Amino acid sequence: MRTSGILMPITSLPSPWGVGTLGGEARAFVDFLARAGVSIWQVLPIVPTGYGDSPYQSFSTYAGNPYLIDLDDLAAEGLLERGEYAGVDWGSDPERVDYGALYRGRFDVLRRTVERLQKTRPDELARFCEREATWLDDYALFMALKDLHHGTPWHTWPDGVRLCRADALSRAHEKLAEDVAFWQGVQCLFFSQWERLHDYARAAGVRIMGDLPFYVALDSADVWSHPEQFQLDADLRPREIAGVPPDGFSDIGQIWGNPLFAWDRMKADGYEWWCQRVAFQLRLYDVLRIDHFRGFDSYFAIPAGAVTAAGGRWRNGPGIDLFRVLEQRLGRCDIVAEDLGYLTDSVRRLLEESGFPGMKVLEFAFDTRDGTGAAYLPFSYPANCIAYVGTHDNDTALGWLETAPEGDVALAREYLHLDPAEGEGWGMMRAIWASPADTAVVQMQDLLGLGSDARVNTPSTLGGNWVWRARPGFASRELADRVRRQMELYHRLPPIKVVPDDYARRDAAPVGGAGIMRTGQFRFRI
Template sequence: MRRSGILMPMTALPSPWGVGTLGAEARAFVDFLSAAGQSVWQLLPIGPTSYGDSPYQSFSSFAGNPYLIDLDDLAEEGLLEPGEYEGRFWGDDPARVDYGALYEGRFDVLRRAVERLESERADELRAFCEREGAWLDDYALFMAIKGDHGGAALSTWEPGLRMRVPEDLAAARSKLACEVRFWKGVQCLFFRQWTRLHAYAREHGIELMGDLPIYVAEDSADLWAHPEQFQLDEDLRPREVAGCPPDGFSDTGQLWGNPLFAWERMAEDGYAWWIERISYQLDLYDILRIDHFRGFDSYYAIPAGASTAAGGRWKPGPGKAFFSALEAKLGPCPIVAEDLGFLTPSVYRLLSDTGYPGMKVLQFAFDSRDGGGSLYQPHNYTPHCVAYVGTHDNDTALGWLHTADAGDVALAREYLHLDAAEGEGWGMMRAIWSSVADLSIVTMQDVLGLGSDARINTPSTLGGNWCWRALPGYATEQVARRLHRAMELYGRLPKAEVAARNAALNAEAAAEAWAAQSDARVQSSEETTR
């Protein structure tokens, strides 16, 4: 079934309280998607963010981002008073997230909500903590210790806590018991709202597509609680770290700095940690995009402490064995493979072996820096793929047209028949909607016709990323109607809507046929009487 969706980070939704959240604006966006004939809402990772504010560098693979908890919904439930968060400084630009303001003000407000949750809904909180204890206990203690250390990174903690010496952990649990309860309460608040939003989306025929980073952060509860899963030295510090080699976009490559997985050790227990991680994500989402899929075939390892990624080397990943173990445990999974970057024949074989759809990015069809060329041109697509104009790591369509090489842009304009009357950004979206790809995803910035100022992320840079937000009133009926018409033209309306429309047409035809037969009977009766 041909479908379409929109990539819109939760943080980018409008809100008076500094950042997009899981509340009314999220439900309104679901309504917009439904009215626009869409089937999928693609999100960026929703975990708690650390230094740099990147959702791909999270304190946990399992926890939710406290900033996404909607304060108005908490007030409606009696867990907050509006005066406890109204009037606080949440930033002075409604088009940008001020993460500093959120860090300074959000947790004081959430403490009041958690206090009421503990006193008024203790049974619900207790049940949540018992259900999620496998990851929640370590995460809450990790965050409590981090707070006690002024937010300092795990790598700077004293050895007893960093190395999880039982006596030191017991002392920390006793000393920080109130903080541990707070962080558990925050997660309960988050997942209560997430569950509500997910149910609302399902009721409106919208699937949520999540995004799972392949790597975890060094400063995370994941590494702290399960150091045996990573390539660490005897002091539990990474020997090598993750990244990408130099390419047309960066002469020095991308130095991500994430710890690397101990794949041989993971194979000994059938990749249990990884399978639990994916299983958990599939409970949250309807579709799961796995970032940096090529890292399962082979991954780029950079010496720890290197200043750039130029001195890295390729090492073999788990390959097909991992995905065979995953399917044996979970069965077929609704996974999308982010198969971008430096691809080799073995990566293509692995993608084919898994049966997962890969990604086609239209900008790469023309951008000479990427080198993908014709592979990403729509006439070479196959149905079993997900087509994009650009992802969160790309410029917007209009931004690309104004900043890319002039020859590349000229080729794109000629190939795609772009013109000002339709809108050049809209023409780029039309190209993937009209393609054979089973699923097409466009960014909300491209739908709104925004330029480079609305770019989500520029890889290999710090500062200014992950900040873009839509302004109130962005999702208009006019935009929804134009999207809906495009979905109708290119056969991407939701299956349920098509079925309902066909049923209505059939009912109308049946009614017309019955009326015609009735008229004929009346006429025949009149003729007989004469």
């Protein structure tokens, strides 16, 4: 079935409180997607942001981002008073996330909320903590210890807690009990709102595609609590770190700094760490995009302390063995493989063996430097792939037309018959909608006709990334209707479905433009 999606980070939604959240604007965006005939909402990782404000350098592969908790919804539940957050400085630019302002203002507000949650809904909180204990206990203690040590990385902490010695952890639990309970409460609030939004999307016929970073951050609860899963020395420091060699994104390669996986040890215990990680993600999302898929075939190891990636070397990953174990444990998983970058025949074989759809990026198709762009021309796309104009790591369509080499842009304009009357960005989107790809995903910025100022991320750079936000009213009915017509033309409308009341929305928010009506005990999308 031919489908379509829109890539829109949750943080990029408008709100008066500094950042996009899981509340009313997210539900309104679901309504927009349903009206537009778009069946997939692709999001970036919803984990806490870490170094460089990046969702790919998180303190946890499991936890939810506290900044995404909607304050208005908390007020509607009686867990907050509007005056407790309306006067806080959330940043001065409604089109940019100010992470410093969020850090200064959000946690005091959440502490008041958690105190009320503990008093008014203790049973709900207890059930959540019991259900998520396998990761939540470690994460909450990790964050409490991080606060105690003024945010410093765990590998600089005193040996007792750094090495997770039982007696030291027991004392820390006792000393920091209140802070541990706070971080547990924050996660309860987050996942309550996430489940509500996910149910809302299901009821509208919209599937959420999540994003799983391949690596985890060194300064994370995951590495701190399970160092045996990573390539660390006797002092729990990485000998080599993750990155990639020079490619289309960077002439000197990229140093990511993540610890490398101890694949031999992981294989010995049946890849239990990965099975738990993927199973958890598939509880959250309907489709899971796994970043840096080629790392399962071979991964690039860079000596710790290196200034560039030039001294790195390729090593073998687990290959198809891991995915066979995942399928045995979890069944057939709805996974998308991010197979961009430096590819080899063995990576292509792994993708074919896995059966997962890979990714095609139209902006790569017109690279005239080495002749490799032809693989990304739309006529050559297999049906089993996800087609993009550009991803969150690429410029917007109009930004690319302004900044790419002249020859590349000239070729794109000729090949795609781009017409300013239609809008050159729309011409690029039309190319992937018309392609053979089963799924075509466009960035929201391209639908809005935005340039490089709205780019989400520029790899290998620090500062100015992950901050773009849309203006209020961006998801208009007129835009939805224009998109819907394109979905009709290119046969990407979802089928009309009967949705049982099991998927009824849990909140009383108005449906808006999604086109949902109630008839008896079913809901029909019209």
